[in-house]
Amino acid sequence: METTAEGFEAAFDAAVAADERIEPRDWMPEAYRASLVRQIAQHAHSEIIGMQPEANWISRAPSLRRKAILMAKVQDEAGHGLYLYSAAETLGTGREELLDKLHTGRQKYSSIFNYPTLTWADVGAIGWLVDGAAITNQVPLCRCSYGPYARAMVRICKEESFHQRQGYELLLALSNGTPAQHEMAQDAVNRWWWPSLMMFGPPDDESAHSAQSMAWKIKRHSNDELRQRFVDICVPQAEALGLALPDPDLRWNEERGRHDFGAIDWAEFREVLKGNGPCNEQRITQRRRAHEEGAWVRDAAAAYATKRRAGSVPAEDGVRMMEATA
């Protein structure tokens, strides 16, 4: 037995080393599986919780064109949630179980969504900065060692880059608009800049899961490296937008060939992570409520599907029926 297990492990290690994809039926270490489920679940949860701050503005979108773009974006995020819960399912953990962990606080979602969207410009700032940071984080995941996750990320990253461009374009229209619109845009960037930098996670020397994830090629770059990359991308974009980034220490460092930037308030990060952000309670309460209020709908779909299988309902009625999660 021992030799077999070692053989499997050696094959797994060799596949990862050779940049081959691990597929659902392949043997994998339990810790690798657990780590992936944790990461994919947190990502999926972030997609669906992330719908809330932007959905907050659908009903007030100031033009029909912007309304259509925003609705489509929020819909994309729901779709991302679906792909990712499916990817987690290939590792043996179902959506219902993961949602339960989210609703009971045993699994987390990205802390960025615990900040409020206070003005229309926040929709633009989220697209430009939050989707932008997500892309910087996620593009390397398209080469992640686990096949289903990597493939989901290819699809997701394409859409995230649309979101990023749309957010940028929204801010540009505001920045070039009336003084009140310009001020709205600057205010949003002031509020979203630092939380966006926190999206890359704690500094490398404090990151609990980083080293092992990098060895397994679930992760490809360190938190600090990705954060630096993001800052370097944003600085010229902010200039083109005509908006200032709220960091007096931000400057080009000729020697490093990169931008230096100010210290991040990690105390705030930890507080928000602990549940003390401005919207933690609100977001999870809304999520739980939607789930609880939808229970009778899911029960009905399940009961109907059971009747159909039992033959008491003509099969054609259910042919195109979507499987609701029971």
Place this chain on the structure above:
Amino acid sequence: MNDAPVTAPPRAAALALGDDALVLSHRLGEWAGHAPVLEEEVALANIALDLLGQARILLSLVGDEDELAYLREERAFRNLQLVEQPNGDFAQTIARQLYFSTYQLFLYRQLAAGDSAFTGLAAKAVKEVAYHQDHAAHWTLRLGDGTAESHERMARACGALWRYTGEMFEPVEGLEVDWRALEDSWRESVAGVLERATLTLPDGPRSGAWRAGAGRQGLHTEPFGPMLAEMQHLHRSHPGASW
């Protein structure tokens, strides 16, 4: 019959069809982040986006889409009272979808077969609307023939919205439609779906104490004002701004 060129879009008709789509799209957009299951977040948004697309085309036929959507007062909107009704629970939303999408499907089929300013738009929209109707019909089956609770909720929703169905068949100026045939097709289709869903066609009055045709004439229900206030407030707060 008049001799106006077939391409000149009649304003009242464009507003009636466009406002129906605009208002229902807005209501469906309110579900974002609140749907009972993730698949429905996607499905309801799909339908809302289709309707918003239709609204934008229709309103643009007779003016600036944003001016029409954001700067008209409540009494100038020509949508059916049905589509402005609040989402309620999921059953109420599905009942509203079933009634409206079935109406829109048969209406657009007639328009697509005709020769008017709406022919092209209707021909394209029929495909979208067929999906909306299919979605509503399937959920009606699941809810009607699901659990005792879902059956009860679906029956209540169909009954509550029934009073708003009469005005759908009031002729709209500028639409060449056989309204009688439209009503017959609608009734037969809705009754068929309800029957398969172990529900029955409600038998109450098809219009409230208001005469039928109220929404089409700019008379709306209480929930519409707050909806418009929310929809229009940001646009109106920045007169002349572009977004």
